Every structure is written in structure tokens, then in C-alpha cells.
Amino acid sequence: MDSIKVFPIIITENKDNSAYPYFVEIPDLDGMTEGQSIADAIKMAKDYIGTYSLENSLPKSNTNLPSVQGDAIATLVTVNVSEYKRKHDNKVVKKTITIPNYLNELGKENNINFSEVMTAALKKKLNV
Incomplete structure (x- = not known):
């Protein structure tokens, strides 16, 4: 059976960074990444969570959206951890x-x- 995890992320636009203008925080993992667009930022957050799961235990899923300031966006992402591990297992x-x-x-x-x-x-x- 597949293990699907849900985590909140916070996306903040950083107009000073033209290459990766979307900064992503993953509070439950104390993680951060960046993206070239909002869609890319969400994809990068999913990849961060999946990569994290390869060597660490993930906390319990969390569907509580954090409060954000200004134009920041809080949203939920889902990651099929089982599928991610299958695709990235080079053993x-x-x-x-x-x-x-x-x-x-x-x-x-x-x-x-x-x-x-x-x-x-x-x-x-x-x-x-």
C-alpha cells in the first residue's frame, strides 16, 4: 500500500532573485527550496520532501495551513513517498x-x- 504524506508549504516571492524568484519553506521539515514559478516551487517542495524521506523518517502528515504575512502563499502538497522511493532507489x-x-x-x-x-x-x- 502506498504511503501518501501531506505537508503545508509557504511560498514567498523574492523579486531580487530573477533565476529562482519563489522561495519555499517546508516548516514541518525545517526545509527550504526555490522555484522558477509557483508551479515549479510546488514541484521542488514535493521533491524536497521525497528526497528527505529517502534518509529520514517523515513526521505525521499535517493539513494545518500556517498563517502567512503579506503576499506569501500557504498551501498543502502531497507526496506519494512509496512511489518516490521506488523511482529513486538505485540499490x-x-x-x-x-x-x-x-x-x-x-x-x-x-x-x-x-x-x-x-x-x-x-x-x-x-x-x-
């Missing part, structure tokens, strides 16, 4: 495959890295 696993002997022999003669070839083929097949 190597051993698989046993069956191929015709002639391909095995040709591959060995040509110093083919079978794991590399299989990884590339799977990425292409799965559009990753």
Missing part, C-alpha cells in the same frame, strides 16, 4: 536470467557487461 539487486548460449559466448568474447545491457534494455522498455 543493485542480483537477478538470474536465461539467454541462448551463443549470445552468452558472443557477449563474453566481446567483453559485454550483461548487467549494463539488461539495465539499459529495461529502462528503454519501461520508458524510464
Whole structure:
């Protein structure tokens, strides 16, 4: 079952920063990031939360919007932590495959890295 977390973020426009004019605070994680647009800022917040989850335990979801000052925006973001971990898990696993002997022999003669070839083929097949 997927683990979906919800956290509030605060987006503040910083007109002095033309490259990344949207500053994002993630209060529940004491985190911050930036974005080139509001949509990008939300995407970056989700990525921050997902990345944080790879090495840290996330606190309980929080749907309480914080109060903000001026033109700041408070909103909620959701992150499917299970999906994020699946997509970013680069741990190597051993698989046993069956191929015709002639391909095995040709591959060995040509110093083919079978794991590399299989990884590339799977990425292409799965559009990753």
C-alpha cells in the first residue's frame, strides 16, 4: 500500500532573485527550496520532501495551513513517498536470467557487461 504524506508549504516571492524568484519553506521539515514559478516551487517542495524521506523518517502528515504575512502563499502538497522511493532507489539487486548460449559466448568474447545491457534494455522498455 502506498504511503501518501501531506505537508503545508509557504511560498514567498523574492523579486531580487530573477533565476529562482519563489522561495519555499517546508516548516514541518525545517526545509527550504526555490522555484522558477509557483508551479515549479510546488514541484521542488514535493521533491524536497521525497528526497528527505529517502534518509529520514517523515513526521505525521499535517493539513494545518500556517498563517502567512503579506503576499506569501500557504498551501498543502502531497507526496506519494512509496512511489518516490521506488523511482529513486538505485540499490543493485542480483537477478538470474536465461539467454541462448551463443549470445552468452558472443557477449563474453566481446567483453559485454550483461548487467549494463539488461539495465539499459529495461529502462528503454519501461520508458524510464
